[in-house]
Amino acid sequence: MAVDTKTLLQLRKITGAGINDCHEALEQSNNDIEKAIEFLRKKGTLKAAKKADRETKEGVIEIEISKDNKSGSIIAIHCESDFVAKNNDFIQFVKNLAHHALSGNVQEEFNGKKEGLILKIGENITLGASETLKGEYVEGYIHANKKVGVLVSFNEKIENELAHNVAIHIAAFNPSYTDKKNVPKEVIGKELEIYREQLKNEKKPEAIIEKIAQGKLQKFFEENCLLLQPFVKDDKKTVREYLDGHSAGRKIEILSFIRYKI
Numbered sequence: 001m002a003v004d005t006k007t008l009l010q011l012r013k014i015t016g017a018g019i020n021d022c023h024e025a026l027e028q029s030n031n032d033i034e035k036a037i038e039f040l041r042k043k044g045t046l047k048a049a050k051k052a053d054r055e056t057k058e059g060v061i062e063i064e065i066s067k068d069n070k071s072g073s074i075i076a077i078h079c080e081s082d083f084v085a086k087n088n089d090f091i092q093f094v095k096n097l098a099h100h101a102l103s104g105n106v107q108e109e110f111n112g113k114k115e116g117l118i119l120k121i122g123e124n125i126t127l128g129a130s131e132t133l134k135g136e137y138v139e140g141y142i143h144a145n146k147k148v149g150v151l152v153s154f155n156e157k158i159e160n161e162l163a164h165n166v167a168i169h170i171a172a173f174n175p176s177y178t179d180k181k182n183v184p185k186e187v188i189g190k191e192l193e194i195y196r197e198q199l200k201n202e203k204k205p206e207a208i209i210e211k212i213a214q215g216k217l218q219k220f221f222e223e224n225c226l227l228l229q230p231f232v233k234d235d236k237k238t239v240r241e242y243l244d245g246h247s248a249g250r251k252i253e254i255l256s257f258i259r260y261k262i
Helices: 005-015 019-028 033-043 090-101 106-120 159-171 185-202 206-225 237-242
Strands: 058-065 071-081 126-134 137-142 148-155 234-238 254-261
Touching: 005 033, 019 033, 019 148, 058 090, 058 137, 058 148, 071 090, 071 106, 071 137, 071 148, 071 254, 090 106, 090 126, 106 126, 126 254, 137 159, 137 254, 148 159, 159 206, 159 237, 159 254, 185 206, 234 237
Parallel strands: none
Antiparallel strands: 058 071, 071 126, 137 148, 148 254
């Protein structure tokens, strides 16, 4: 079938693969971007699938943690320009919404207050996302430019510095899962399928393909699972080892985390 030019350019932007490889991938996948990426990975043209960053508007992220550290809110509000993203009225508006999110309806609050702010700053604003997180201890982190924000919850009350350092790590390393037990079976199956196909295309002996594929899967876990990643402040230990080293015999568990980026 004919390859759609717009889709071809989009695939090149996502993958960085050559024009001929992208053309072949789209022919084989009937112009389906996701299937084309998978085709390129299996062929070995692409070592790791990269999804295109969604077109992001300007804006800021804000968090609010309850006084008892048992709940937290995170919110992203978009605007049209970086100039407005640094505007004090806009920043305060987002902070107020994050505070309201701990106990109220954010969408309702946003809808009720946005018109006044729009008239004041002269730009349109939208509610990008908002979530709350609960646990025995919740901590957060906001990057200095307010473009990256994190909430993370734990199974028990822990030292604030310990929790804060984990939040900083999440902001920096952007894990997809907490631990390998949280990786869906279909994701594991798809990764193994791709690794095996790559190895076959590389003419690796059948006898060692499975062993190498399992090794690649372990590497996938180490790169994408929070507890298995090298800790941001000491890459000689994993996040799990960092927590265990400060647990005084307790079993500190990360219940969940949220990471926003603008």
